[in-house]
Amino acid sequence: xxxxxxxxxxxxxxxxxxxxxxxxxxxxxxxxxxxxxxxxxxxxxxxxxxxxxxxxxxxxxxxxxxxxxxxxxxxxxxxxxxxxxxxxxxxxxxxxxxxxxxxxxxxxxxxxxxxxxxxxxxxxxxxxxxxxxxxxxxxxxxxxxxxxxxxxxxxxxxxxxxxxxxxxxxxxxxxxxxxxxxxxxxxxxxxxxxxxxxxxxxxxxxxxxxxxxxxxxxxxxxxxxxxxxxxxxxxxxxxxxxxxxxxxxxxxxxxxxxxxxxxxxxxxxxxxxxxxxxxxxxxxxxxxxxxxxxxxxxxxxxxxxxxxxxxxxxxxxxxxxxxxxxxxxxxxxxxxxxxxxxxxxxxxxxxxxxxxxxxxxxxxxxxxxxxxxxxxxxxxxxxxxxxxxxxxxxxxxxxxxxxxxxxxxxxxxxxxxxxxxxxxxxxxxxxxxxxxxxxxxxxxxxxxxxxxxxxxxxxxxxxxxxxxxxxxxxxxxxxxxxxxxxxxxxxxxxxxxxxxxx
Numbered sequence: 001x002x003x004x005x006x007x008x009x010x011x012x013x014x015x016x017x018x019x020x021x022x023x024x025x026x027x028x029x030x031x032x033x034x035x036x037x038x039x040x041x042x043x044x045x046x047x048x049x050x051x052x053x054x055x056x057x058x059x060x061x062x063x064x065x066x067x068x069x070x071x072x073x074x075x076x077x078x079x080x081x082x083x084x085x086x087x088x089x090x091x092x093x094x095x096x097x098x099x100x101x102x103x104x105x106x107x108x109x110x111x112x113x114x115x116x117x118x119x120x121x122x123x124x125x126x127x128x129x130x131x132x133x134x135x136x137x138x139x140x141x142x143x144x145x146x147x148x149x150x151x152x153x154x155x156x157x158x159x160x161x162x163x164x165x166x167x168x169x170x171x172x173x174x175x176x177x178x179x180x181x182x183x184x185x186x187x188x189x190x191x192x193x194x195x196x197x198x199x200x201x202x203x204x205x206x207x208x209x210x211x212x213x214x215x216x217x218x219x220x221x222x223x224x225x226x227x228x229x230x231x232x233x234x235x236x237x238x239x240x241x242x243x244x245x246x247x248x249x250x251x252x253x254x255x256x257x258x259x260x261x262x263x264x265x266x267x268x269x270x271x272x273x274x275x276x277x278x279x280x281x282x283x284x285x286x287x288x289x290x291x292x293x294x295x296x297x298x299x300x301x302x303x304x305x306x307x308x309x310x311x312x313x314x315x316x317x318x319x320x321x322x323x324x325x326x327x328x329x330x331x332x333x334x335x336x337x338x339x340x341x342x343x344x345x346x347x348x349x350x351x352x353x354x355x356x357x358x359x360x361x362x363x364x365x366x367x368x369x370x371x372x373x374x375x376x377x378x379x380x381x382x383x384x385x386x387x388x389x390x391x392x393x394x395x396x397x398x399x400x401x402x403x404x405x406x407x408x409x410x411x412x413x414x415x416x417x418x419x420x421x422x423x424x425x426x427x428x429x430x431x432x433x434x435x436x437x438x439x440x441x442x443x444x445x446x447x448x449x450x451x452x453x454x455x456x457x458x459x460x461x462x463x464x465x466x467x468x469x470x471x472x473x474x475x476x477x478x479x480x481x482x483x484x485x486x487x488x489x490x491x492x493x494x495x496x497x498x499x500x501x502x
Contacts (some may be wrong), residue, residue: 059298084275155187293347313378381454
């Protein structure tokens, strides 16, 4: 009996301590009324537009992305939000696209073409139109024990080198960028790298070229262009044998100059982040952010990559939450803190939209208390095929000790998911913590939660379509974010930043 009493007392104290650890302020009845507005049916309606054919895959900088932005704005207006960017809805930011107009190497009466006989990075290669003699410089390496440039004069010439490095050297020495720097230091005007495999460029992935020509800066003025050529091309321009060229054996100099023409067309793009603002009451200067990225991969090889899960599902959740919070505010339940609902572009290009926002914030980062970021919540990964009642949470304990208890309380009270923290492990090889837009907030010391369903067979493929979305899961996962945001926006004390595991 005494043992039983001790156990009961222990359980009571444990329960009391747990309640003492976090006491929610959310009125369950009121919050549930508005959380229930987020339904599978309404989510399906939203996503069918966002991931529909007319959006053309929503690639950053395209008309599909602009159409998606216009649709999101229409939904934010319908939700009763205010424009979030000084009277407008969009924060535009510059990106640059270089498209190649002419890319040729001409030796004598023969012309070699970009993508077929040679390749050069469009972004990294400067505009050039030169004719110069060619000098072969072995591997193109200079080190204390090895000097391929000994006795060579390469000033104002084109240098041709072998791919790789001697077996006795470190792999860093094989880096073409380092080889180009060595050649440039000695006055060379361009670098040709002989790549093994005569058919390498015939199978060149044109989509890869197209994808990598959007970037944030366009400073190529001081770079020496690197042109990767086939052994057959190398043999012709140097007057040697292609089989010997495969082995790195070429004449020291060419019999005739090489004419390189590489002309690009520069285009400045102005994609946008879309921000909707819901003003709070007595703590309105403190901001809760709810984010997702609305861009995807666009049209690749003639196929629309719809991006229903990535991240049409997160964009849908943000819109649905905006409508629920907007209705609550209209009914007199306005949050104490302001909430910004932001859908960003440029995520698939390297988190560019969120990086621009945090570098150029509309609302002071010092007043931004949290970012709840939603990226892929409409599917089930292979690990959970037989138990779909889950969601991955990432980053929730890295900057604030109070955020996880708030999140778990919201889940226990309203949604009842298995919260899976597998990808929150800093040693996890996927490193998802650094791979979505919340990280640009976390890197500025703002607590975050990243909501994620894991990857699947349709990830980044044209088969990531609306018909494969589990709308019951999408709606419930969005509700979890909603209830967490409700609590964070209304609690009396601001979320502390008392950890530093960013």
